Amino acid sequence: MEIRLENFSKSFGPVKVIEDMDLTIGDCEMVALLGPSGCGKTTTLYAVCGIHRVTSGRIWFGDKDVTDLPPQKKNVGVVFQSFALYPHLSVFENIAFPLRIRKDGSAEIERLVKEMAGVLHMEELLDRRPGQLSGGQQQRVALARALVRQPDVLLMDEPLANLDAGLRLEMRSEIRRIQRENGCTSILVTHDQVEAMSMCDRIALMNDGKIQQIGTPDEMYQQPRNRFVAGFIGNPPISFCDGVIQDHRFVTEGLDFDLPDRFEAASITAGQKVTIGVRPEYVRPEFAVPIEGEITFVESQGREVLYDLTLAGGKVFRSIQGGGPKFKIGENVRWGIDIGATFFFDERGNRI
Amino acid sequence: MRGRRSLLPVWFMLPASVAVTVFFVIPVFMTFVFSFTSMSSDTGILGNRYIVTEATIRELTERGVDADLVKRLGSRVFAFDQAGLAAVGKSGLKPPVVKEIEEKLAGAVFGSEKELFAALKSLKNRPRSFRDRKAVSKAVVNTIVNREFRTATGFRAGLASINVEVDDATFDRLLGLVNTSWSWTTKNYVELLASDFTLKILANTMFYVFFTLIFNVGFALVLALATFYMPSGQSKFFRAVWLIPRISPSVIYVMLWKWFTFDSGFMSYFLGTFGVAPENWLNEYPWTFVIFANGFVGASMGMIIFASAVLAIPRDVLHAAEVDGAYPWQQVRRVILPMMAWPILFVTSYQTLSLLTSFEYILLLTDGGPGFFTTETWALNAYHTALSNYYGNLRYGFGATLAVVLVVVGIALSLLYLRLFDFKALVAEPPIES
Numbered sequence: 001m002e003i004r005l006e007n008f009s010k011s012f013g014p015v016k017v018i019e020d021m022d023l024t025i026g027d028c029e030m031v032a033l034l035g036p037s038g039c040g041k042t043t044t045l046y047a048v049c050g051i052h053r054v055t056s057g058r059i060w061f062g063d064k065d066v067t068d069l070p071p072q073k074k075n076v077g078v079v080f081q082s083f084a085l086y087p088h089l090s091v092f093e094n095i096a097f098p099l100r101i102r103k104d105g106s107a108e109i110e111r112l113v114k115e116m117a118g119v120l121h122m123e124e125l126l127d128r129r130p131g132q133l134s135g136g137q138q139q140r141v142a143l144a145r146a147l148v149r150q151p152d153v154l155l156m157d158e159p160l161a162n163l164d165a166g167l168r169l170e171m172r173s174e175i176r177r178i179q180r181e182n183g184c185t186s187i188l189v190t191h192d193q194v195e196a197m198s199m200c201d202r203i204a205l206m207n208d209g210k211i212q213q214i215g216t217p218d219e220m221y222q223q224p225r226n227r228f229v230a231g232f233i234g235n236p237p238i239s240f241c242d243g244v245i246q247d248h249r250f251v252t253e254g255l256d257f258d259l260p261d262r263f264e265a266a267s268i269t270a271g272q273k274v275t276i277g278v279r280p281e282y283v284r285p286e287f288a289v290p291i292e293g294e295i296t297f298v299e300s301q302g303r304e305v306l307y308d309l310t311l312a313g314g315k316v317f318r319s320i321q322g323g324g325p326k327f328k329i330g331e332n333v334r335w336g337i338d339i340g341a342t343f344f345f346d347e348r349g350n351r352i
Numbered sequence: 353m354r355g356r357r358s359l360l361p362v363w364f365m366l367p368a369s370v371a372v373t374v375f376f377v378i379p380v381f382m383t384f385v386f387s388f389t390s391m392s393s394d395t396g397i398l399g400n401r402y403i404v405t406e407a408t409i410r411e412l413t414e415r416g417v418d419a420d421l422v423k424r425l426g427s428r429v430f431a432f433d434q435a436g437l438a439a440v441g442k443s444g445l446k447p448p449v450v451k452e453i454e455e456k457l458a459g460a461v462f463g464s465e466k467e468l469f470a471a472l473k474s475l476k477n478r479p480r481s482f483r484d485r486k487a488v489s490k491a492v493v494n495t496i497v498n499r500e501f502r503t504a505t506g507f508r509a510g511l512a513s514i515n516v517e518v519d520d521a522t523f524d525r526l527l528g529l530v531n532t533s534w535s536w537t538t539k540n541y542v543e544l545l546a547s548d549f550t551l552k553i554l555a556n557t558m559f560y561v562f563f564t565l566i567f568n569v570g571f572a573l574v575l576a577l578a579t580f581y582m583p584s585g586q587s588k589f590f591r592a593v594w595l596i597p598r599i600s601p602s603v604i605y606v607m608l609w610k611w612f613t614f615d616s617g618f619m620s621y622f623l624g625t626f627g628v629a630p631e632n633w634l635n636e637y638p639w640t641f642v643i644f645a646n647g648f649v650g651a652s653m654g655m656i657i658f659a660s661a662v663l664a665i666p667r668d669v670l671h672a673a674e675v676d677g678a679y680p681w682q683q684v685r686r687v688i689l690p691m692m693a694w695p696i697l698f699v700t701s702y703q704t705l706s707l708l709t710s711f712e713y714i715l716l717l718t719d720g721g722p723g724f725f726t727t728e729t730w731a732l733n734a735y736h737t738a739l740s741n742y743y744g745n746l747r748y749g750f751g752a753t754l755a756v757v758l759v760v761v762g763i764a765l766s767l768l769y770l771r772l773f774d775f776k777a778l779v780a781e782p783p784i785e786s
Contacts, residue, residue, distance in 0.1 A: 051671050071674040078675045084668035088690040097686075098676040145676070 001062045001152045001185050002027050003048065008057035010043050017043045018209045020057070025202075030179055030186040031214075032196035035206035036232075041189045044206075045155050048187060049076045061152055074153075077146030077184070081158040083138045085130040091117075091141050092126040098149045116144045119178060136167040143175065147182055154179060154186040160195060172199055193233055197221075205229055227349035230277045236306055238277045238343075239317045245272045250344075253313025257289045260339050268344075268352060277343040283309065283319035287336030291317060295331045300324075309335060380759055386752035387540055393746040395534040402501040402530045409497070412529060421518065429494045429514045430462040439491035445484055448477040453488070461515075465489050540753035549725060549733075557730040560642065560714075561707045567647035568703050569696065572654025577684055579655075580662045591659060598652040606716035609645050610634060635722045642727050646713050650706075654699040661695040662688060694773075701769035705762055711735060730758055 003025040010018040018040045025031045033041040046052040048059060050071035059067045066074055077098075085094050092113055093100075099109045117123045120140045130138055139159060146154055159175065160168045176199050179186050190196050196203045197217035204214045205228075213225040217233075224230035230238050243252030245268055248259050259268065268274070283291070296316070297308035307319045307327060319335065327333060344352050391397055409426045413419060432440075437458060441450055452475050462468040469485055472478055479485050494513040501507040504527055511518065518526065544550055575594055579587035597605060612618050613634040620630035634641050665688060673683045689696075711732035714720065720728035720736065728736070738751020 080668045084672040101677040
């Protein structure tokens with residue numbers, strides 16, 4: 001079922017958290033709401049499931065306007081960050097809860113809960129209480145409870161935040177598998193770009209209550225619309241460098257190169273301040289546009305090594321290179337950047 | 353080092369131990385002890401008190417004491433011995449009269465007041481008025497009637513002063529018969545079991561505790577949940593309002609109830625506008641108002657505990673219930689109440705125990721009435737029996753017996769509640785977080 005947000009705004013008293021947000025999530029699609037904390041992503045999720053009232057704008061599930069429906073009347077499954085299991089009920093009863101409220105027959109409930117437990121590999125946990133489960137097990141119970149009644153929409157609020165690293169990896173693919181099998185439209189709220197990129201079809205990157213860019217993980221990475229997106233997506237992060245345009249050249253202290261051909265005279269003017277963004281993989285010895293500087297930081301990540309290259313003027317470029325640590329701190333090197341993969345942003349941060 | 357480690361907890365516990373000992377252990381123990389005595393305001397609480405009263409004298413005859421002896425026990429002897437003469441000297445008579453009495457009557461003994469007065473009249477400086485003669489009589493009279501003797505020797509001396517000589521066996525018998533002090537007895541318990549009132553008071557107590565408890569806990573829950581779903585400013589206001597019964601002085605609180613219910617009070621006035629005849633509603637429905645007055649006071653405590661317990665439920669859990677389809681009433685029944693099982697159990701048990709023993713509001717409101725034992729509860733009855741009643745005979749021993757029953761019931765209930773609370777589960781190690 002398609003979810004559509006039209007001009008959705010949400011304020012708490014005088015504080016505007018979300019302003020005029022438009023977002024369409026296709027049937028069976030899984031979209032991540034990604035962003036730093038406080039950007040309004042959880043607020044959006046709570047508005048979609050109906051816990052928060054919408055201040056203005058409309059929310060559609062398929063052809064149905066659900067803006068003013070209370071959560072009880074929307075068929076949504078929600079996985080909360082804290083899992084929010086009912087501590088006084090057994091795992092079985094936790095999963096069965098939405099069905100009991102719906103007044104399903106007990107045989108039907110038994111069948112559905114058992115089936116769900118099978119999908120999530122936790123048949124042997126059904127008699128336990130949430131307090132007797134590990135974090136990963138609780139997470140699966142929360143997921144089962146959200147999915148057991150075949151929701152139109154599955155909403156997940158930082159579902160992996162409370163899990164340890166190993167479990168997080170496992171649950172990432174697990175959640176994706178189950179979502180595909182159930183075929184329900186999903187929204188995943190997360191602040192972790194890796195989570196968003198690995199689990200979702202598309203990402204909606206949010207900042208300050210606005211969607212900065214919506215796209216597939218690749219689009220986000222390859223074609224960031226603005227400086228925020230470029231800076232947020234990518235790990236290790238992109239390096240930014242401020243400079244000025246002179247004679248169709250980008251000039252800053254310690255770096256000076258011809259603008260690529262795609263910039264016509266009209267789109268970029270002399271004296272304009274621009275910022276370039278270069279991802280670490282495009283700062284390497286083999287690239288054409290030369291940058292010279294001193295290596296000020298080396299971090300081996302095993303397969304790859306991360307370097308900080310500090311130019312004469314103090315500008316820092318991050319580089320990631322394979323094949324073991326070949327350079328040392330303090331060494332002066334002459335590397336290059338790939339100008340074709342370099343992003344240019346204007347003063348307001350928009351990409352040009 | 354060792355000493356510090358072992359003594360510190362003792363010091364910490366000392367104030368509590370002293371308080372528990374002084375205010376609980378000793379009183380309970382003494383109550384238990386008193387319950388096996390016949391102490392009352394008749395017997396006093398000091399032992400060995402020998403009194404011969406007019407009533408005893410009649411009783412002695414019935415108990416087969418020699419009639420002649422009984423008659424002599426009640427007799428008066430007027431003796432001008434040293435003590436008698438000294439008393440005459442201080443009686444305020446004129447000196448010549450005193451002087452002549454000392455000269456002429458020293459050593460004289462009279463068996464009746466009539467003989468004494470005749471002798472006085474024969475004196476030259478005789479006391480002229482009846483009042484003066486009475487003063488002499490009062491100064492020299494010896495009697496044991498209505499005199500309190502604390503020891504057997506004192507009682508024997510008392511007998512000697514009225515010239516009664518008895519052999520040891522008779523003396524011992526007499527001593528036993530006139531001893532009005534308390535004695536050790538199990539009669540209190542027998543009386544408690546046999547008394548017709550015991551069942552009535554027991555039924556009253558159970559009725560009172562049960563219904564007040566239901567009102568208390570139920571109303572506290574309603575208040576806590578209602579204020580939970582209210583905007584925060586309003587909920588604070590309502591909680592503060594419901595604290596008023598608790599913080600207002602009980603006497604004034606009960607006075608307001610009385611004013612509210614009497615036949616020209618608010619309730620009668622209000623109902624009068626609907627054509628209902630004025631009545632003393634408290635007299636008409638005493639239990640209703642006893643339960644309401646107590647319930648409103650108790651509800652505030654439950655409300656505070658329940659309100660904080662509701663707030664302690666993670667918001668996410670309630671949100672989860674919402675998206676799982678539960679409307680407020682279903683949230684309350686299926687999530688909030690089960691998650692508040694502990695505070696509910698705690699308030700219930702605490703209130704049971706305090707309702708069993710508290711009686712000040714009933715005392716002030718109906719004092720066990722109207723009529724005979726209508727709203728008399730066990731604790732109130734213990735208070736009435738032992739410390740304050742219409743008849744004026746305070747039966748400390750029987751009152752203590754009533755109190756002992758309360759203590760035993762209270763301890764039994766506490767143990768039961770501790771089991772229900774599953775104390776071991778409370779102190780059990782938490783499950784391992786992975």
